[in-house]
Amino acid sequence: ELGFTYPVYNEQVEAYAQPAELSSDTDLADKRPNPRSYQWTLGVSRQLTDTIALDFAYVGNKGKHLTLNERINRVDRMTGLYPVNGLSGFRWYHQSDETKYNALQLSVRRRFQNKLGFGMHYTYSSNTGLFSNYLRGGGNSNNSQIEFDYSNNHSYVDTHVRHRLYGDVVWELPLGESPLAEGWLIGAIFRINSGSPISVRDRGASRYDMDRPDYLGGSPADAVIDDDLGEFTWQYLDPSLFSRVERSDANI
Numbered sequence: 359e360l361g362f363t364y365p366v367y368n369e370q371v372e373a374y375a376q377p378a379e380l381s382s383d384t385d386l387a388d389k390r391p392n393p394r395s396y397q398w399t400l401g402v403s404r405q406l407t408d409t410i411a412l413d414f415a416y417v418g419n420k421g422k423h424l425t426l427n428e429r430i431n432r433v434d435r436m437t438g439l440y441p442v443n444g445l446s447g448f449r450w451y452h453q454s455d456e457t458k459y460n461a462l463q464l465s466v467r468r469r470f471q472n473k474l475g476f477g478m479h480y481t482y483s484s485n486t487g488l489f490s491n492y493l494r495g496g497g498n499s500n501n502s503q504i505e506f507d508y509s510n511n512h513s514y515v516d517t518h519v520r521h522r523l524y525g526d527v528v529w530e531l532p533l534g535e536s537p538l539a540e541g542w543l544i545g546a547i548f549r550i551n552s553g554s555p556i557s558v559r560d561r562g563a564s565r566y567d568m569d570r571p572d573y574l575g576g577s578p579a580d581a582v583i584d585d586d587l588g589e590f591t592w593q594y595l596d597p598s599l600f601s602r603v604e605r606s607d608a609n610i
Contacts (some may be wrong), residue, residue, distance in 0.1 A: 387452035394422045413465040424455035426489065429501050435569075435605040441505070454508055457487035457515065473530035478523070485518035503570050503603075514555040521552040558595065560602055571600035 362370060401415035431440055431447045440446065461483035468476050488502075488511045502511050526547045533539035560569040576599045 384449045384451065387450065390451070390453050391423045393424050393453065396420045396422070409469045409471050411467050411469075413463070413467070415463045417459075417461045417463060419457075419459040421455075421457040421487075423453035424457065425451060425453060426455040427451055430505060432501070432505060435603065455488050457485070459483065459485045470528060473532065474528070476525070476527040478525050480524075481522040483518075483520065483522070485515050486512060487515040488512055489515075516554060518555055519551050519553075521550075523550045524548070558600060569603050569605075571602055574599050574601055 397417075397419050399415060399417045401413060403414075404412045406412055428450055429447050430450045431442050431445055433439065433447070434441055461481050463479070463481050465477065465479045467478075468474070488508045502508055504510050524547070526545070528543055528545045530540075531542040531544060533542055558571055558573075560571050576596070
């Protein structure tokens with residue numbers, strides 16, 4: 359088609375050659391401080407009766423410089439082009455992730471006496487971070503909604519549970535005092551907790567691997583109950599309360 363005949367020399371094809379994009383699969387930040395974890399707690403205990411005790415505590419934890427495995431130089435949503443021309447997207451390991459955990463804990467325990475013992479334990483907590491699955495081995499591999507704007511990603515992490523209630527009970531059966539009858543115990547443990555947070559994502563909205571729709575306000579849970587019938591429905595979120603991030607047809 360171009361009229362080349364064997365043998366072909368560099369001088370003949372230089373005018374037709376196009377530079378290829380530079381490609382790198384993984385890169386490391388030049389400064390990577392060691393990950394750090396700070397913990398603190400303050401507790402108060404009080405004996406209420408001869409057999410019942412009350413414990414109240416605050417627990418805090420903060421993680422700093424956690425490993426983040428992010429894909430950068432992603433295609434711009436509006437132009438459909440790489441921000442750095444001639445360089446494709448690649449994974450970048452750096453220490454920009456962080457987490458915060460704060461909790462109030464309340465426990466009531468009854469020492470085993472008169473064939474009965476029990477405990478009730480309640481935790482009210484908040485677990486936030488810049489990225490949701492920060493416990494993943496090798497570093498969190500989520501990408502920020504806006505490249506290098508990590509504050510935009512601050513939210514509850516996947517392991518966040520607002521309410522936890524645990525209970526345990528041990529009861530010695532009153533079967534008599536013979537060697538075979540005494541000492542038989544029945545025990546039970548139960549747990550009740552609120553649900554985990556969810557992430558609303560819009561896959562395929564652009565050439566990003568994930569887009570997070572903008573929240574417009576209102577209560578997404580209102581779609582769970584039909585206002586006219588007062589019955590539960592299978593629709594758990596109202597799509598009209600979200601809008602897709604701005605993009606152009608060049609980035610679809």
